[in-house]
Amino acid sequence: MPGTPFHGSRIFRTGRSDGSLRAIGAVPPQVDSETSPGAQDIERDAGRARRTHVAMPQERVSIITATYNRAAVLARAIDSVVRQDYSFWELLIVDDGSTDETQELLRGYKDERITVLTHSENRGVSAAKNTGLDHMSGEWFTFLDSDDEAVPHALSEMLAVVEMHPDVDAVTCNCLDSVTREFTGFGLDQEGYVDARAVANAGGEYWGITRTRLLGRLRFNERISGGEAAVWLKISARAVRYYIDRGLRVYHREGADRVSRQSRERQNTTHLLMARDDEYLSLLKELAPERHAEAVFRTVVAAVDSGERATAWRFLRRYDGSVAKRVFLLSACAFGRPWLAVVRMIRARLARP
Numbered sequence: 075m076p077g078t079p080f081h082g083s084r085i086f087r088t089g090r091s092d093g094s095l096r097a098i099g100a101v102p103p104q105v106d107s108e109t110s111p112g113a114q115d116i117e118r119d120a121g122r123a124r125r126t127h128v129a130m131p132q133e134r135v136s137i138i139t140a141t142y143n144r145a146a147v148l149a150r151a152i153d154s155v156v157r158q159d160y161s162f163w164e165l166l167i168v169d170d171g172s173t174d175e176t177q178e179l180l181r182g183y184k185d186e187r188i189t190v191l192t193h194s195e196n197r198g199v200s201a202a203k204n205t206g207l208d209h210m211s212g213e214w215f216t217f218l219d220s221d222d223e224a225v226p227h228a229l230s231e232m233l234a235v236v237e238m239h240p241d242v243d244a245v246t247c248n249c250l251d252s253v254t255r256e257f258t259g260f261g262l263d264q265e266g267y268v269d270a271r272a273v274a275n276a277g278g279e280y281w282g283i284t285r286t287r288l289l290g291r292l293r294f295n296e297r298i299s300g301g302e303a304a305v306w307l308k309i310s311a312r313a314v315r316y317y318i319d320r321g322l323r324v325y326h327r328e329g330a331d332r333v334s335r336q337s338r339e340r341q342n343t344t345h346l347l348m349a350r351d352d353e354y355l356s357l358l359k360e361l362a363p364e365r366h367a368e369a370v371f372r373t374v375v376a377a378v379d380s381g382e383r384a385t386a387w388r389f390l391r392r393y394d395g396s397v398a399k400r401v402f403l404l405s406a407c408a409f410g411r412p413w414l415a416v417v418r419m420i421r422a423r424l425a426r427p
Contacts, residue, residue: 133213133236135163135229135283138206140199141220145175147326154223154324156185160230163187166206167220171196200294200301207293214283221326222249228322232283235316239267243285244313246273250321258325265319270310274361281323288313298347299340304354311357342376349373349389359394367395371403378406379414 137155141148148167155165165185169176169192180190191205203217214233218224232245246268249258261276262268292305348369349355359366370393377386386407393400406414 132162133233134211135160135233136206136210136212136215136286137163137165137224138168138203138210138215138217139165139220140168140170140202140206140217141172141176142170142196142199142202143172143174143176144220145172145179147221148176148179150223150326151218151220152183152188154225155218157226158224158229159227160233163229164189164210164212166191166210168202168205169193170199170202198296198299200298201296203302204293204296207289210286213286215286215289216281216283218323223324223326225322225324229283231318231320231322235318239316241314242267242316243288244282244309244315245284246280246282246315246317247320247322249279249281249323249325252324252326253328257321262317263319265317268315268317270307270313270315270357271361273310273315274307274358274365279325284309284313295347295351298344301344301348304348304351307354307357307361311361338379342380345369345372345376346380346382346385363394367393367399371395371399374403375406375414378410381411383407383410 139148139151152165152167155163165188167180167188167190169180169190171193177192189209191209193202193205206217207215228247232247235245236242246262248262250256251258258279259276260278262272262280288309292308294305295301355366355369358369370389373389374386374393377383377389386403390400390403390407393403
């Protein structure tokens with residue numbers, strides 16, 4: 075996929091004559107190059123039953139890692155990619171304006187398969203991921219969080235599925251909790267082809283690779299924090315997806331990095347912006363009716379809370395969930411923010427020990 079210019083950003087170049095966006099890479103001497111203890115345990119405990127003696131298709135996998143002030147854990151993610159037993163990959167690290175030692179860490183990597191793209195200021199995770207999407211060149215792509223890690227055979231196992239099932243253009247696997255070593259995704263448990271409905275109703279943390287052609291011009295809405303579900307649902311609706319029931323990514327949740335609390339105002343903005351995506355809501359209603367009802371419910375509450383009464387009434391007409399929640403929404407639309415404030419106060423008092 076050709077790169078596109080982006081403002082307020084910087085790209086490290088290595089003086090290559092073709093001007094390509096290659097940058098700093100390889101394992102720095104100060105970083106332990108061995109698999110982390112968590113990944114070692116998972117390798118031993120998973121009983122991975124790997125697919126062997128399969129000719130790997132030589133197609134590049136673009137791995138995008140967005141990071142912001144995570145120098146303390148970023149090397150773990152990078153090293154897990156460098157250790158892959160499938161070598162035809164590119165790693166695009168998007169530094170979203172970090173102010174810690176991230177740049178110093180990245181300068182220690184010399185692997186030409188690693189590209190560093192730098193935003194001059196923090197623009198948010200959606201913008202960082204979009205930058206990676208705009209500059210990737212692989213036939214497949216995936217995202218790897220900057221505090222997680224891929225097990226050494228992750229890419230080869232997923233591509234082995236493609237070798238055996240050439241019609242597949244999206245491969246999904248589970249993730250393993252770094253603390254409990256249990257699967258983090260739930261809802262998919264039978265290995266094989268899965269349709270969009272099954273994916274839309276699954277929950278928790280999954281991972282996988284996707285054919286780049288499925289992405290097309292789709293990008294994440296940079297005004298929405300954590301609103302990636304719309305893009306993935308649209309991709310799932312047109313993908314031939316295969317699920318392998320094993321954990322190929324280690325999901326780290328033992329640090330404070332995973333804690334994210336949005337203000338109510340920001341949550342309201344997210345719900346209202348998501349509700350403007352008619353294609354997303356239409357697919358959600360078709361594939362996951364209960365989640366559609368919940369999304370509409372939150373939209374109505376957000377609209378009332380934001381003083382957008384007309385929007386609230388409009389989405390109330392689209393609500394198709396329980397009668398009790400419909401009555402709640404009707405009351406909210408009729409009496410507005412003061413009524414919501416009273417409800418929240420009562421709930422807070424009832425929650426006290």
